[in-house]
Amino acid sequence: MNGFFDIPSDLQHSWAGLIGVHLREALLPVAAGLLLALPLALLCNRFRWLYPPVLGVTTVLYAVPSLAFFVVLIDWTGQTELTVMIPLALYSLVVLVPAIADGVRSVPDETLSAATAMGFGTVRRYLQVQLPIAAPAVIAGLRVATASSISLVSVGALIGNQGALGNLMAAAQKYDRPELAANAVLTTAVLAVVCDAALVALRRVLTPWMPRSGRKRTAAPREELLTKGAAR
Amino acid sequence: MIRIDSVTKRYPDGTVAVDRLSLEIPDRSITVLVGPSGCGKTTTLRMINRMVEPTEGRILLDGEDVQRRPVTALRRGMGYVIQNAGLFQHRTIADNIATVPRMLGWGKQRARERAAELMERVGLDASLAKRYPYQLSGGQQQRVGVARALAADPPVLLMDEPFSAVDPVVRKGLQDELLRIQDELGKTIVFVTHDIDEAIKLGTMVAVLREGGRLAQYAPPAELLSDPADAFVEDFLGADRGIRRLSFFASDALELTTDPVVPADAPAERLTAAGAPYLLVTDADGRPLGWRERGSTGGTERLLPYGRPFRPGTDSLRAALDCAVLSPTGWAVAVDADGRVTGVVSQQTIGEAIRSAHTAAGAHSAPARGEDEKVAG
Amino acid sequence: MNVLSFVQAFFSDSAHWQGYDGIPSRLLEHVQYSLLALAIAAAIGLPVGLLTGHTGRGGNAIAVVANAARALPSFGLLVLAVLLIGFGLLPVMIPLVVLAVPPVLVTTYEAVRAVDPAPVDAARGMGMRESRVLFRVEVPVALPLILSGLRTAALQIVSTATIAAYVSLGGLGRYIIDGLYQRNYEKVVGGATLVAVLSLITLALFWGVGRLVVSPGVRRR
Numbered sequence: 001m002n003g004f005f006d007i008p009s010d011l012q013h014s015w016a017g018l019i020g021v022h023l024r025e026a027l028l029p030v031a032a033g034l035l036l037a038l039p040l041a042l043l044c045n046r047f048r049w050l051y052p053p054v055l056g057v058t059t060v061l062y063a064v065p066s067l068a069f070f071v072v073l074i075d076w077t078g079q080t081e082l083t084v085m086i087p088l089a090l091y092s093l094v095v096l097v098p099a100i101a102d103g104v105r106s107v108p109d110e111t112l113s114a115a116t117a118m119g120f121g122t123v124r125r126y127l128q129v130q131l132p133i134a135a136p137a138v139i140a141g142l143r144v145a146t147a148s149s150i151s152l153v154s155v156g157a158l159i160g161n162q163g164a165l166g167n168l169m170a171a172a173q174k175y176d177r178p179e180l181a182a183n184a185v186l187t188t189a190v191l192a193v194v195c196d197a198a199l200v201a202l203r204r205v206l207t208p209w210m211p212r213s214g215r216k217r218t219a220a221p222r223e224e225l226l227t228k229g230a231a232r
Numbered sequence: 233m234i235r236i237d238s239v240t241k242r243y244p245d246g247t248v249a250v251d252r253l254s255l256e257i258p259d260r261s262i263t264v265l266v267g268p269s270g271c272g273k274t275t276t277l278r279m280i281n282r283m284v285e286p287t288e289g290r291i292l293l294d295g296e297d298v299q300r301r302p303v304t305a306l307r308r309g310m311g312y313v314i315q316n317a318g319l320f321q322h323r324t325i326a327d328n329i330a331t332v333p334r335m336l337g338w339g340k341q342r343a344r345e346r347a348a349e350l351m352e353r354v355g356l357d358a359s360l361a362k363r364y365p366y367q368l369s370g371g372q373q374q375r376v377g378v379a380r381a382l383a384a385d386p387p388v389l390l391m392d393e394p395f396s397a398v399d400p401v402v403r404k405g406l407q408d409e410l411l412r413i414q415d416e417l418g419k420t421i422v423f424v425t426h427d428i429d430e431a432i433k434l435g436t437m438v439a440v441l442r443e444g445g446r447l448a449q450y451a452p453p454a455e456l457l458s459d460p461a462d463a464f465v466e467d468f469l470g471a472d473r474g475i476r477r478l479s480f481f482a483s484d485a486l487e488l489t490t491d492p493v494v495p496a497d498a499p500a501e502r503l504t505a506a507g508a509p510y511l512l513v514t515d516a517d518g519r520p521l522g523w524r525e526r527g528s529t530g531g532t533e534r535l536l537p538y539g540r541p542f543r544p545g546t547d548s549l550r551a552a553l554d555c556a557v558l559s560p561t562g563w564a565v566a567v568d569a570d571g572r573v574t575g576v577v578s579q580q581t582i583g584e585a586i587r588s589a590h591t592a593a594g595a596h597s598a599p600a601r602g603e604d605e606k607v608a609g
Numbered sequence: 610m611n612v613l614s615f616v617q618a619f620f621s622d623s624a625h626w627q628g629y630d631g632i633p634s635r636l637l638e639h640v641q642y643s644l645l646a647l648a649i650a651a652a653i654g655l656p657v658g659l660l661t662g663h664t665g666r667g668g669n670a671i672a673v674v675a676n677a678a679r680a681l682p683s684f685g686l687l688v689l690a691v692l693l694i695g696f697g698l699l700p701v702m703i704p705l706v707v708l709a710v711p712p713v714l715v716t717t718y719e720a721v722r723a724v725d726p727a728p729v730d731a732a733r734g735m736g737m738r739e740s741r742v743l744f745r746v747e748v749p750v751a752l753p754l755i756l757s758g759l760r761t762a763a764l765q766i767v768s769t770a771t772i773a774a775y776v777s778l779g780g781l782g783r784y785i786i787d788g789l790y791q792r793n794y795e796k797v798v799g800g801a802t803l804v805a806v807l808s809l810i811t812l813a814l815f816w817g818v819g820r821l822v823v824s825p826g827v828r829r830r
Contacts, residue, residue: 063764063808065771065782068801071789072612151682158775158789169688178692185685192680283734307736318731322749322824332735364826380735390734 004179008171011161015187021081022164022191025156026149029085033092033145040093041100042126051101058094066091066152070159079160088152092145099141103134136210139203143196150192154184165191233259234280234388234420239289241275241445249275250445252289257437259387260418262410264435266425268468272445273424277390280422281307293388308332311381311389311419316397317373319365325351325376326361332384343383350379353416355409371402378410382417389421396425407433428469432457432476440465454480458593478550481589486544486552486582488566488575496521510561512538518572523561541565544574549589553582612798619799630783636803638779642698642770643807646705647763653706654713654762655755662721662751663743671718675711683708683769691776701773708769709762716758720751752823760815767808771800781807 005015013021044051069087077083107130115129131138154166161167165184172180203210234257241250250272257263265273278284280291282303291298298306319328329350330343338346351358354375365373374394381389395403407430414421425431431438432453440448440456442464449461457477460466466473493512513521513535522535539558542551544566556564556579563576619625626632661667683704690700724747732746748755771782784800787793819828 059812060805060809063768063805064801065768065785065804067771067782067789068785068797068804071785071797072794072801075794147679150680151684154682154684155772157684158786163684166682166684169682169685172692173688176692178689181685181689181692185681185689188682188685189677189680193676196676196680281734283730304736304738307734309736310734312731312734314727314731314734316727318725318727318729320728320732320746320749320826321725322827324826335736364824364829366826366829377731380731 004183007168007180008175011167011171015183018165018168019187019191022150022153022188025081025084025153025162025164026088026191027146027195029088030092030142030145030149032085032089033096034142036089037093037096037100038131041097041104044097044101045104046122054097058097061090062094066155067158070156070162074159079162081156081162083159084153084156084162088149091152092149095145095148096138096141099144100134100138103137103141104130106137107133132206135206136203139199139206143199146195146199147192150188150195154188233257233292233294234422235292236276236280237290237292239276239279239286239291241272241279241284242287248444250279250286253441253445253447254289255439255447255450257420257422259420261436262414262421262423262434263437263439264423264425264431265439265441266428266431266435266468267441267448268443269426270443271441273426273441274392275445276441277392277422277424280388281310281312281390308336308384309386309388311383311386313374313377313381313389313391313394315393316370317365317377317394319373319376319380321365324362324364325356325368328365328376329379329383331380336384346383347379350382351376353382353413354379369402370398371406374398374402374406375409378406378413382413382419387420389419391421391423393424393426395430396427403430410434429476432479440468454593458590475550475553478553478586479548481549481586481593482545483542483547483549483552483585484545485589486549486566486577486585488544488577490573490575492563492576493573510536510563512563512565512573512576514573520565520567520571520573523559523563536560538565541567541571541573543567543569549582549586552577553579553586556582615795615798616802619795619802622795625799629779632803635779635781635783636807639767639770639781639804639807642701642705642773642778642780643763643766645698646702646709646766646770647759649702649706650709650713650762650766651759654710654758655717658714658717658755658758659721659743659748662718663739663747665722668718668722671714675715678707678711681707684772684775687772687776696776696778698778700776701770701778704772705766705769709766712758712761712765714758716761717751717755720754720758721747723754724750749824750827753819753827756815756819756823760812763811763815764808767811768804771804 007013007015007018011018040054044054066087069090070083073083073086077086104126111129111133112125115125120129154163154169157163157166157170161170163170165188168184168187169181172178172184236253236255236257239250239253240248242248253272253276255263255276265276267273275284279286280293280298282298285299293301293306319325320331323331326344326347329347330338333343333346334340348358348361351361356372356375356379360368360372365376368376374397377394381391395406398406411434423431423434425434431440435453437450438453438456439450440461442448448468449456449465451459451461454477456465457469457473457480460469460473470476492510493514495518496513496515509526510523511526513524515521520538520541522538524535528534537560539560540555542555542564544552552564552566556562556577559565562579564579564582565576566574568574624631628634658671661671681704686704686707687700690703694700721743728746728750729742732742737745770780771785773780774782774786781800781803784796784803788796788798788800
C-alpha cells in the first residue's frame with residue numbers, strides 16, 4: 001500500500017482517471033478563455049481606446065491568487081470543478097487577449113490594405129488574414145496559458161478535493177507518502193510538456209510558411225507575453 | 233605601413249575566405265579593398281585589428297607582427313568604422329565619441345572637449361552632443377561613427393562598408409567629407425566596399441579581390457580603369473570605364489574659344505557675323521544666359537538652355553564632355569570661379585583632348601581625382 | 610455576499626491592523642519571502658543568462674531547463690519539499706525559485722542575444738575587453754527586457770507566495786488559508802486584495818526602476 005502508483009481509495013479515481021480529470025479541469029478553461037479572447041481582442045483592435053482599460057482590468061485579475069478566487073467562488077458554484085475552472089478561464093483570458101491583440105496588430109499594414117483592396121470585409125479579414133498571420137503569437141499565448149493552467153489545477157485540492165492530481169499531493173501529505181507527491185509532480189510536469197509539444201506541433205501545422213526550427217523565435221515572445229499578460 | 237604578407241584565412245568547415253593575399257598599404261593614404269560579396273575583403277580588414285585571426289601568413293604594422301601586440305592595445309590604436317555605424321544607443325553622441333579616449337584614461341573634461349572638436353570636424357552641429365543615436369539620421373549617425381573612430385587620433389583607420397547603408401545623396405556627402413578630413417589629417421585608411429565607383433572615387437590604391445579571397449589587381453584607380461588586369465576586373469569595373477577614366481584627366485589643357493560669346497547688349501551685327509552656328513549670350517557681368525541660333529531674333533527668354541558649365545582646372549575632362557553632350561548645341565561652356573564665361577569648347581575639341589590625354593597617359597598622368605563629382609554637390 | 614463589502618469590512622476592522630497576525634506584519638513577511646525568492650532566482654538566472662547570452666552558447670540547454678522548470682506545479686513541489694525536508698522556509702523557497710528562474714533566465718538570455726550585433730562588433734573593434742563589452746554595451750541595451758523578466762518573476766512570486774501559509778508559514782496567504790478553513794470570506798477577500806495591491810506596487814516599482822536605470826537612448830523618449 002505504498003507503491004508509486006497506489007492511489008488512496010478516498011480519491012475515488014485511478015491514476016489514469018486523475019489524469020483525465022486534470023486535463024479536463026486545465027484545458028476546458030483554456031478553450032473557454034480562447035473563445036472569449038478572440039472577439040475581445042478584435043474589439044480591442046477595432047476600438048483602440050478599449051485596450052488600455054481591458055489590459056488594466058486583466059492585470060488586476062491576474063494579480064489575485066488563484067486560491068482566493070476559488071474560495072470566493074465556492075459561495076456561488078460550490079465545491080465543484082466549475083469553481084476551479086472559472087478562475088483558470090479568466091487567467092487564460094488575461095494571457096490570451098494581449099497575445100492575440102498584439103499578434104493581430106503586428107500584421108503589416110500593407111497586407112491589410114491588400115486584403116481590403118481585394119474586397120475582404122472586416123470579419124472575413126480578421127478570420128482569414130489577420131488571425132492566420134497572428135497564429136504564432138496566439139499559439140505562444142496558448143502555451144503560457146496551458147502551462148499555468150495545468151499547474152494551477154492542483155491548487156483546487158485545497159477547496160475540497162477539486163485539484164485532480166493536486167488531490168494526490170494533498171493525500172501524500174495526509175498519509176505522509178512522499179512518493180505520491182513525487183508521482184503527482186512528475187505526472188503534472190509530463191502533462192505540461194506533452195501539451196506544450198502538442199501546441200508546438202499545432203503551430204507547425206497551422207503555419208507551414210514559418211521556419212521549422214521555431215524554438216528561438218517562440219521563446220522570446222513567450223516571456224514577453226507573460227510579462228504583457230501579467231504586468232502592464 | 234601595414235604589410236599583409238601572404239595571409240590565408242581558412243575556416244574549420246574548409247571555406248577559404250582569404251587566399252595567400254599580399255598587400256602593401258601605404259601610409260597616409262586611402263587604400264580600398266573592393267570586390268563582390270564573398271571575396272574576403274571584410275575578413276582581410278578584420279585580420280588587421282585581429283577581429284579575425286589569420287590561418288597562415290602575417291600582418292605587419294610598422295614592421296611588427298600584429299600577433300605580437302596585445303589585442304586591446306592594438307585595437308585602441310586603430311579607428312574602426314562599420315556599416316550602420318554601430319553606435320551605442322544608450323550613450324549620448326558626445327559619450328559615444330569619447331569612448332576610446334575614456335578607455336585610454338583621459339579625464340572627463342578632456343574627452344568631452346575632444347568630442348566637441350571631432351563633431352565639428354565631421355560636420356555635426358554642436359547641439360547634437362547631448363542627443364541619443366536614435367534621434368539622428370542615418371547619415372549623421374555615420375558621421376558620429378567616423379568621429380568616434382578618430383577620437384583617440386589613431387594613425388590607422390579601418391572602415392568596413394561605412395557608407396553602404398545610406399542613400400546615394402547622403403553617401404556622396406559622406407565620401408566628400410571623408411576626402412576632406414583625409415586631406416587635413418592624413419590617416420592611413422583601409423576602406424572596404426563592394427561599390428567600385430566608391431573605390432575609384434576614394435582610393436589612392438585599389439585592391440580588387442575576387443571570390444575565394446584572391447587578389448585580382450592592386451593599382452591606383454586610373455590605372456585600374458585604363459589597364460584592367462583581366463576579364464574579371466574589367467567586368468567588375470563595368471561597361472563605361474572609358475568614360476569614368478576621364479575623371480582622372482584635367483580639363484585645363486582644353487583650348488577654349490570666345491568667338492561665339494556675345495553679351496546680350498551687343499550690337500546687332502555681331503549677332504549675325506560669320507562663324508559658329510550658335511552664339512552664347514551672356515549678361516553684363518559675363519555670366520551665361522543661353523544659346524541663340526545664329527540669325528534668330530527675339531529676347532533672352534527665347535534662348536536655348538546652356539546646361540551645366542564646367543570649370544577648367546578643377547573639373548575633369550569627364551565633366552567637360554558631360555557638359556558638351558548635354559548641351560543642345562554640342563558645345564560646353566567653361567566658367568571661372570565666379571561663374572563668368574571664360575570660353576566655350578566643342579565636342580570635337582574635347583574628343584581631341586581625350587585622345588592626346590590617353591596618349592600621354594601611356595606613362596602617368598596627373599589625375600584630378602574625382603573632381604567632377606565634387607562640383608556636382 | 611458582495612466582494613467590495615468584504616473588502617471594506619476587512620480593512621475597517623482595527624483588529625486586522627495589529628499584532629503578529631496584523632496586516633503590517635503579514636505584509637512584511639510576504640515581502641520578505643518574495644524578496645528572498647526573487648534574490649535567489651536572480652542570483653541563479655542573471656549570471657547564467659548573461660553568460661550564455663553573451664557567448665551565444667547553451668541556448669538549447671536553457672530552453673530545456675526552463676521548459677522543464679515551468680512544467681513543475683508549484684503546489685506539488687511545495688508538498689513534496691515539505692514531506693522530504695520538513696517544515697520551514699526552505700521548502701517554500703524551492704517552488705518559488707523554480708517558478709521564478711525560467712522567466713529571469715530565458716528573458717536575460719534572449720535580451721542579450723537580441724542586442725544589435727553592430728555596436729558589439731564596434732566595441733570589440735575599438736579594443737574593449739569581453740567583460741566590458743557585456744556590461745557596458747550589451748547589458749545597458751538589454752536592460753528593459755532583463756527587467757521585464759525580473760518583473761514577471763516578481764509578480765509570479767508575489768502571487769504564489771501565498772502557498773507558504775499552507776505549510777504553516779506567514780505572509781498574506783495566511784488570511785486566505787485561515788479564511789478558507791474558518792469559512793471567513795472577509796479574510797479571504799482581504800488577503801487576496803492585499804496580494805493584488807502588492808502586485809500592483811511591484812509593477813509600479815519596476816516601472817520606476819526602469820525609468821531610473823534605463824538610458825533615455827534605449828527608452829527612445
